[in-house]
Amino acid sequence: MTVKKKKGIQISRGVVHGPVFYFEKGQLSIPRHRIKEAEFDAEVDRFLEAVRISKEELTQVRDLVLDHLDEDHARIIDAQMLAVQDEEMVKSVKDMVIREKKNASWAYFDVMDRYESMLLQTLSDFFQDRTVDLHDIKKRVLYHLQGDKSSDIPKITKPSIIVTEKISPGGLINIKHNMVLGLITKEGGYNSHAGILARAFRIPYLSDVIDIEELNNCSEIILDADNEEILIDIDSDDVHRYTKRIRNFQKQRIQIITDKVASATKNGEPFHIYLNAGFVDEVKPLNPELIQGIGLFRTEYLCIAENKIPDEETQFQAYKSVLQSMGNLPVIFRVFDFGRDKLLALLDMEIIQEDHVFDEWGGIGFLLENPDILKTQLRALLRASVYGNAKIMLPLVMFTEELRQTNKMLDNIRKELSRESIPFSQTIELGAMIETSSVLDELDSLSNLVDFFSIGTNDLALYLIGSGRAVDLTKNYYHPKIFHAIKKVIQVGQRVGVPVNVCGEMASDPYALIGLTAIGIRSVSVGTSALESVSKHVASMDTTQIEKLADPILKADSPASIYSILTQYQQKDIT
Amino acid sequence: MQSREIQILNKHGLHTRPATAFVTEASKYKSEIMLEYNGVKVNAKSILGLLVLAVEPGSKLMLITDGPDEEEALEALHKLVKNKFNLE
Incomplete structure (x- = not known):
């Protein structure tokens, strides 16, 4: 059987072999259920309250940004504040709760999803990077709607290679790092905080990997960040070929420094x-x-x-x-x-x-x-x-x-x-x-x-x-x-x-x-x-x-x- | 009801920053304010609606105001657009 390979860009070096832990962008688990007519008002109020809290938080963020960054960045928050309480959006969510009897989280998710896909369609070259990132706003409101404060953190039960669209620095650090064998993302950057942390913890990390969904169905893969490759559909022979490199990397990972660091130059000058x-x-x-x-x-x-x-x-x-x-x-x-x-x-x-x-x-x-x-x-x-x-x-x-x-x-x-x-x-x-x-x-x-x-x-x-x-x-x-x-x-x-x-x-x-x-x-x-x-x-x-x-x-x-x-x-x- | 054709003069069209300025200004008025572009009409107090329009530079739109302060709203918003949203 031939091994299938995927390519990516190295953010942090290393070679590992292990199971895949795949999670969707932000791991937003949306509770979806139909509600009764008697619950409409309370559900809408709950939604408006989540919007209000989110807006308040963004006001604080804006103050911080204005105090410490500049007006330009504050304007980005202005746009987010307008979007978080957008009257058409609020109207659509209310409508959906009442007409389709969807609970608030579900209705909000659907409405925002529709806006996101419409925005995505309209993105011409000059519009790229000039639109509001709705993902952040969505995450914030849903967080307040659910009150489940841990929904953002993936729960990993065994050491795995994390595969996700993009990872927030908070998300990375919250993952108990001995559970993370490696990282694979669709979006990321060498100097992103996730990137810096991955290098600090010696976690192999490849970014800019396309069609990461394909990895969802893999049980075990080899992540070879040194050669910027991911090997899928592997068998025991493949693993065998990599054993030496994987072991070497593990050794380096644990014993970071093996030789005494020089304290003088060749001619004996202290350094x-x-x-x-x-x-x-x-x-x-x-x-x-x-x-x-x-x-x-x-x-x-x-x-x-x-x-x-x-x-x-x-x-x-x-x-x-x-x-x-x-x-x-x-x-x-x-x-x-x-x-x-x-x-x-x-x-x-x-x-x-x-x-x-x-x-x-x-x-x-x-x-x-x-x-x-x-x-x-x-x-x-x-x-x-x-x-x-x-x-x-x-x-x-x-x-x-x-x-x-x-x-x-x-x-x-x-x-x-x-x-x-x-x-x-x-x-x-x-x-x-x-x-x-x-x-x-x-x-x-x-x-x-x-x-x-x-x-x-x-x-x-x-x-x-x-x-x-x-x-x-x-x-x-x-x-x-x-x-x-x-x-x-x-x-x-x-x-x-x-x-x-x-x-x-x-x-x-x-x-x-x-x-x-x-x-x-x-x-x-x-x-x-x-x-x-x-x-x-x-x-x-x-x-x-x-x-x-x-x-x-x-x-x-x-x-x-x-x-x-x-x-x-x-x-x-x-x- | 009042209406007037306006032209977006900004280098990058009606992207996040000008749209933010526009919605902020529009929200100050009681009247209903709409923007029509390529046959699509949106609530001008909705930033998401404006962004979905993806108005490119140089495009012409119809600004429609309807309500107690429709004239002031029309003038103020037209001025904002003419001044490139005070951004450039």
Whole structure:
């Protein structure tokens, strides 16, 4: 029997074999039953109430969006608000309840379905992406109609490969991840939150797979994300052929790091390689004997996991658990960094992010405007600090003043904790992320208030070069402006004795890593997927040779010339 | 009852944003307000109805108002359309 194959686009690598768990878009299970005439009024009222609550929620969402994004995005919510209470729609639902005796959920679903299919038909090229996503609205109203708060979460009983149209970040995280062997979706993106989470959890993920319905009837499949294939109608011989690769992948999945991470270059110069992480479960399996610490713990992922900002106790337990599994190694907790994309994930909304307008909002500035959120988090961090070597890092620092305010808040919390006789570490370090252009002018005053600098190259590139995240950032790494900015941070750091670390994708790029080393970086933090290769590169570096590249790099006038300096060096190095 | 032919001047036709502006304005009036396009008549206070029309750029529609404030409504909505919904 020949195996049938389907193709897709790799979002997260890996190979798995397992049963299919197929669920329809959003898993909206619609209770359908006929009602009695005596129930008409009550049923219609129930529907109007669900509409009212949904509208109220959207009003809150709109306020948030207007406060923190812009008028443009608020208009998208305006359209959703009009649609959720659309008078023709409401009329049709009422009619259907009364004439066809359908219960409200059923009638509403049918009416919305009709609008959706009509909208789909009218979609000409220029109308695409310019219409309201009714799915979101529908989900919201049905949710309030049913009162079944778990209807959105698929209930998986055994480890399976999930097949669905598209998956929301909330949906992914809610699936107990050891139940998810792999993911297959019709729609998705490399940088979607589901995509990021899949890579973080090492779940093989293929997106853009067509006719996923075909997989509904398969009992077992092989998902080979490495080769961007799905094998259906498989027999034991097929499974046998894949056994070795599947086992290897499982091994990698469990023991993420198998070799000790390099702590010095070939010529014996100390070099720190830290790890980026965002989930407690991601940190737990790490062997502290093999690594040097967590250089960036993205605390906002806790919010994605909970779909809300967790309370002090929940945060405390999470931070404590991370610190305990790391022994005495440093763990740098970056306080909540709610950028535009993260806000949207929290609200579980899908707004197209095609615009390259840079948002000024996020980072420590936002937290200082919302001191309750920051205070709760700092209290949780200070309480957890006695369980290991915790450091606190502030994202998207713009002004020295933000450090002053944070320090003041920390002092108050320390006093509070002392009064309450709650122990905390007296020596917790505070660092600033250098990732905006404005902070580059305040490095001197800033350096007096911090214990370390960490350069976030992704946002720094955005600020200095001004291109959107959607554009391939790799090319931006080689921009002279980036190298000059980093050099400036290193110089200030050396002068006042503040260590400088680089976290961001730039450090994972082998050529860019040489460039960073050339201008004086000796500490980086990278994702687990890049750790092994970065470690190998560092171990093979001869800094006495690499430092000779500093001059030509800092004199170069274009990204292309920096790129060629670095690639030429690398080629010489290999041969 | 009042009616007037209007032309959609927006680059992208009557898509979500102009439709939102139109429905918001129309909803301020007590009169019944209808839009007729390609022989299809819809309630202009219904965003879903407007979007289903999928009015392309440059198209002409009939704006119909009927009720106590039909004249004001007609003028205001015509002005909004002429000004490209204050969006461009």
